[in-house]
Amino acid sequence: MIETPTPAVTKTVDARGSFCPGPLMELIRAIRESQVGDVIAVLSSDKGSKTDIPKWIEKAGHRLVVLENLDGYDRIVVEKAR
Amino acid sequence: MDEPLNLVLFSGTDDKLQAAAILTAGAAALGKPVNVFLQYWALDAFRRERIDRDHGLAPESGAEGRAHVDALRAAGQVSWAETFRQAKELGVVDIQACSLSMDLLGIEENNLDSLVDGVEGVTAFYLNAANGQVVFI
Numbered sequence: 001m002i003e004t005p006t007p008a009v010t011k012t013v014d015a016r017g018s019f020c021p022g023p024l025m026e027l028i029r030a031i032r033e034s035q036v037g038d039v040i041a042v043l044s045s046d047k048g049s050k051t052d053i054p055k056w057i058e059k060a061g062h063r064l065v066v067l068e069n070l071d072g073y074d075r076i077v078v079e080k081a082r
Numbered sequence: 083m084d085e086p087l088n089l090v091l092f093s094g095t096d097d098k099l100q101a102a103a104i105l106t107a108g109a110a111a112l113g114k115p116v117n118v119f120l121q122y123w124a125l126d127a128f129r130r131e132r133i134d135r136d137h138g139l140a141p142e143s144g145a146e147g148r149a150h151v152d153a154l155r156a157a158g159q160v161s162w163a164e165t166f167r168q169a170k171e172l173g174v175v176d177i178q179a180c181s182l183s184m185d186l187l188g189i190e191e192n193n194l195d196s197l198v199d200g201v202e203g204v205t206a207f208y209l210n211a212a213n214g215q216v217v218f219i
Contacts (some may be wrong), residue, residue, distance in 0.1 A: 019160075
């Protein structure tokens with residue numbers, strides 16, 4: 001059985017308290033400053049981001065690693081794929 | 083490249099400008115170019131010395147609406163001007179002042195905030211809009 005290891009997070013962007021579309025904009029900025037293969041976690045308390053950010057990741061051709069609902073916020077982990 | 087999104091901003095109240103700034107930022111995040119054309123009261127709100135002022139809300143907001151807007155601001159929502167600034171950093175956003183509105187309001191180009199890229203007429207706006215949607219706010 002082949003297991004896909006969860007990659008280590010390169011950078012965490014804490015966008016809690018930022019309103020739509022702030023967390024996505026902060027994530028895009030972080031991705032631009034990163035290398036292919038880097039893994040970025042974004043923390044967001046905005047309700048729109050947990051639907052918008054995964055859609056953006058798909059459209060932009062990156063990889064959604066984890067989307068988890070934590071205490072009062074979401075943690076979305078993305079791997080820069082290109 | 084995607085067809086641009088073309089926003090004609092007419093209203094100068096903070097709620098409509100905030101909505102327009104968010105639409106702009108979302109399109110910019112998707113790599114869609116955005117052309118913003120400023121007319122009348124929206125243009126007035128982009129004067130350098132007025133951009134950070136309170137521009138009021140649309141009449142339908144009422145006292146309850148005002149309270150909701152104030153609460154979001156107090157919770158840390160950034161201003162529409164800052165949202166436009168971030169959208170310009172993120173993508174291709176061109177903000178043009180309508181030349182007729184400049185004459186109407188007696189505004190010179192150097193009176194405008196640096197968010198504004200230039201002054202043009204409606205024909206140039208339509209040419210840049212190409213086959214993209216035109217939205218009037």
